[in-house]
Amino acid sequence: MTSIVNIPDQPLNIFIRETLSTQEINATLLELKERLQLNINILLFCCWFAITGKKQLTKKETQETIAALESWNERILKPLKKLRSTIEQHNSAKLNSIVNKISTNEKLADKIEQLILTDRMIRPEYRRSLQQKFNDVCRNIATYCKELQITMTPEDTEAMKKLVLHLFPDINPEHVKETWDTSPVTQNNKPQYNQPEIDELL
Numbered sequence: 001m002t003s004i005v006n007i008p009d010q011p012l013n014i015f016i017r018e019t020l021s022t023q024e025i026n027a028t029l030l031e032l033k034e035r036l037q038l039n040i041n042i043l044l045f046c047c048w049f050a051i052t053g054k055k056q057l058t059k060k061e062t063q064e065t066i067a068a069l070e071s072w073n074e075r076i077l078k079p080l081k082k083l084r085s086t087i088e089q090h091n092s093a094k095l096n097s098i099v100n101k102i103s104t105n106e107k108l109a110d111k112i113e114q115l116i117l118t119d120r121m122i123r124p125e126y127r128r129s130l131q132q133k134f135n136d137v138c139r140n141i142a143t144y145c146k147e148l149q150i151t152m153t154p155e156d157t158e159a160m161k162k163l164v165l166h167l168f169p170d171i172n173p174e175h176v177k178e179t180w181d182t183s184p185v186t187q188n189n190k191p192q193y194n195q196p197e198i199d200e201l202l
Contacts, residue, residue, distance in 0.1 A: 007111060012118045015048045016041065025166050028159045036150050039069060041110070045117045046144050047167055050136030053125035061121065062143045068120055072113055080106045134168050138179055145185040157186050 009017075020026045020040075029040050042065060049057060057065070084102040087095050128136070141160065145152065152160065157180050164176055180186065 007108075007115070010115060010118050011052070012045060012048050013111060013114050015051075016044045016114060019044055019047075019166070022166065025163060028162050032156060032159050036145075036148070036152070036156060038144070038148060038150065039066075039073070041113050041117060042066065042069065042144060043141065045114075046140035047137050047163075049121065049123075050140050051133055051167065053128045053133065054121070054123045055126060055128070056136045057121075057140050057143060059143060059147070062140075062147050065117065065120060066144075066147060068116060069113060072109075072116065076109050077106070077113065080109060130168070130170060134164070134171050134179075137164060137167065138183070142183055142185050150185060152183075152186050154186075157181065157183070 020029070029043070032038060032043075033040050045065070046057060046062075080102055084099055084106065087099055087102070150156075161176050161180050164180070165171070165173060168176070
């Protein structure tokens, strides 16, 4: 039987594991996942892609990335999570070994999902400055959120700032704040229309 140990780590696997090893960031990303229904692997892939100098993901590339994982999530990951959750509700010590096996398979499926992401996007690494990589990360995240039709609340925006500051500790926090406070995916920056303006648009 295949195990996580038998699958060699790729740079994206290592990046995601190291990012999630920070308890605060792990908790922040889980909260974002629950609130916005986003995929943590894709979100961190957007960051890793830019940090490694591969520049920005196009809208089409982002769409293709989302589509590539949709089937894997629906057919593999979600059923595993649902099965584990259902068994855990019985709160029986006799079922612990089954829960542990399902959890191991979840981790394996999650790692395979990361490998799918790695294999999909082959692009050379360019020499990019820290500021350019920061800009690329923010734009990749924004493109992903737009494709999911996500409008971030102030709480979501603060979570994104926390993630980006963790990835770029040498970037001025005020610059991070300004970038995300003015992002087009932030709720406060969405166009606001009154009823007469809406009627004109219609």
